[in-house]
Amino acid sequence: MAETAYGVTVKLLGLLGSLTCQELSLAWGVRNDLTELESTVSAIKAVLLDAEEKQASDHRLNHWLGELKDVLNDAENVLDEFHCRVLQKEAMKRYGSTSKKVCHFFSSSNNPLAFRFEMANKIKGVRERVDDIADKKDKLNLAEGLEDGNITMHQRDMTHSFVHPSSVIGRDEDKENLIRLLMHQDAGRNVSVIPIVGIGGLGKTTLAKLVYNDEVVVSHFQLRMWVCVSENFNVTRLIKEILKSAVGTIDENLSVDQLQIRLRKLLENEKFLLVLDDIWNEDRNKWIELEDLLLSSCNGSKIIVTTQNSFVATIMGTAPTYNLDGLIQENCFSLFVKLAFKEGDENQYPNLLQIGREIVRKCKGVPLAVKTLAGLLYSKVDEGEWKYVRDNEIWNLEQKEGDILPALRLSYNQLPFHLKRCFAYCSLFPKDHVFTNLQLIQFWMAHGILQSPVNENQELEDVGDLYIKELLSRSFFQDLDVQQICFHTFKMHDLVHDLALSIAKGECSIVTKDSSISTEVCHLFFFDNDQEVTTQLEKLSKVRTIIFETKQPVLI
Incomplete structure (x- = not known):
């Protein structure tokens, strides 16, 4: 919606x-x-x-x-x-x-x-x-009194540290870059933190696994530990998980003070590598509380952090953020073939290979999207099924837990309520649309979805600008181009746009000459300016927004 x-x-x-x-x-x-x-x-x-x-x-x-x-x-x-x-x-x-x-x-x-x-x-x-x-x-057994931000979010499955190198395609250069960062000695710091940032499904965890298990890395560090943090950045829990990763089982009845003593003693004079996978915490004080317990090790210890949020990288990182890019098209296709066909069968179906290349373009370099679509087609040889996947938007295809849209939805679930509303409205614009900050803020203002300014020196436009910055930091927007101090452009990754469409469902519609418009639609974007608008609208009673595609979209 x-x-x-x-x-x-x-x-x-x-x-x-x-x-x-x-x-x-x-x-x-x-x-x-x-x-x-x-x-x-x-x-x-x-x-x-x-x-x-x-x-x-x-x-x-x-x-x-x-x-x-x-x-x-x-x-x-x-x-x-x-x-x-x-x-x-x-x-x-x-x-x-x-x-x-x-x-x-x-x-x-x-x-x-x-x-x-x-x-x-x-x-x-x-x-x-x-x-x-x-x-x-009253018949639906619903709990009362929950406040936004305190509801239980569905989190991703816990990750482990192993990956078979042969199952990973196209990350050799990224692996070598990260290993160089791990081997680099940072003057004046016992422990350095290297953040890996990118949208969900890009392969941040997989890359961290590749590095974690590399022979050079294994021989360089005396101690290696892997912890999947996810949304629960509880310092006591994390101390326990770090100890378990290092020594196996621990006494769960130990007090917090006993736990911190054991952790500091474990790390004392050890050069360690710690991977903190899937971080969402934006509270710097929580991180400092944990970081203080990790500083007694030898010089050269490293922490790798994976996150979708560049602000998290800012508060935790001591080394430059490693912004992970998508896979090149050929690597995506190789991954798709590996996962969509039984080994050696692909050469028997040249027609499916051609359709597969077109399917892979929809994935825009995101390995999890490739895996999702390849999984839908594995061992299927009916050309009609392949064309169905090719011709449908990803958000409209079957998705299981762990597939690309559920993975991206985890990041949506982490948004505060006011950002959820603003993000969902972005589905009204077409893919590859170049947003300008001024245009999008005016769009949000017109719909009355910006919160009132918190102080008298702040205008509503300032609130909208803060929202854009936060969505940028959380990887919902990308390709930022600052053209002037108060004017910049940015885009939305196609898969993030698919996420927005899956949330908006039938309420937002981009209208072309061939479109059939649901009577439930509330917001319309007319992509072809020469259409007969009156004919399309005369049976629609719920429309609240009409946008016409021009150099600067016109909002009605």
């Missing part, structure tokens, strides 16, 4: 609590309905985070959230009409008769009493529909 049901409730409650809405409710005699609506929406909001976390495994929840979002969007539209009416009223006070023409243009009725009656009926109808939806939630 372009915006989660939780996101719509936040916006709706903001509208209901505004001074404008309060003024209207008194003036138009609808205060009771709006008060009841606000109370019901607040009760629904209390369980929504739990519902949205569980919906993937519960069809009833998925259906309920869809119904809920429909009625909440309708409620928002009605309240928007209220706000428009107030603006008209204020315009008449300020500008007199000229503004009457504006009011005439916007009003659905020239009769103020009729318009008021129409709005009152709409509010009552929406309130009754929300009540009906709210009654259903």
Whole structure:
């Protein structure tokens, strides 16, 4: 969904609590309905985070959230009409008769009493529909009171340190580069930290495994340890995991103080290599607490950190960040052939090999995407099945746990609520679209999804700029090109765009001459300017955004 049901409730409650809405409710005699609506929406909001976390495994929840979002969007539209009416009223006070023409243009009725009656009926109808939806939630066993950011996220499987070198293609140069960094002696530091950064599925963990098991590295370090951190950066847990990796089993009943003594003694005068795989922690104080326990080793000890977040690399790294690039096309194809065919069978199917080359282009250099699509086709020789994979967007194909979109969704799950909303709206723009910071901020502002500034010296544009920087640091945007101090461009990786589409589902649509548009669509991007827009829109009642492709997209 372009915006989660939780996101719509936040916006709706903001509208209901505004001074404008309060003024209207008194003036138009609808205060009771709006008060009841606000109370019901607040009760629904209390369980929504739990519902949205569980919906993937519960069809009833998925259906309920869809119904809920429909009625909440309708409620928002009605309240928007209220706000428009107030603006008209204020315009008449300020500008007199000229503004009457504006009011005439916007009003659905020239009769103020009729318009008021129409709005009152709409509010009552929406309130009754929300009540009906709210009654259903009691049968869904949802937990109340969860706050955004405290829900349990689905994390990736724990990783281990082994990989067979023959199963890895195209990472020899990266491996040698990292080994050189490991062998380099950093003056003045006992322990150096080397971050590897890139989007999910790029092969950061695989590269770390290759380096970890290389003969040169094994002989260089007296002690090697591997810990998969994932989202739970708990220092006590990490001390235990480091000790287990080094010595095997430990006494789980040891106190934190006993654990830290054992860790420091273990590392004392040892040149070690520690891999901390899959880091999400942005709290520098937590890292410093762990780092202090690792500094008693010999000079030349190294820590490799893998992360999707460049900010994590900044707070942890002491060496320059190693930004991992995608595989070149030929290596991607070699990997695809290795995984899609039984050994030696590929030469029997030259037609499938050609289709395979076209499929690999969709993967944009990301090995996990190659593995996902190759896995869908393994041992299949029906040309129609291969063409189906070639001709469909990755987000629309079957995905299992550990495949590319679930892997990318882990990074989406880690986003704070306000960034989730803003990211999902980016699905409305086509692949390879070159974003400008000013354009995207205005787009977010037009949809009312930027949070209010936290201090009086901050403008809404400043908030949007902070959001862009954070999405850049988390690898949701890439190819940053700073052209002027306040103007820069960036793009979204095709697979990240697929992730956004999978979240937006049918609510965002890029329209071409051959498109069929769902009646549920809320946001449209017209890719061909010469299309007959009226014909396409006349049966669509839920459209809120229309963008026309120009040198600078026009938002309606």
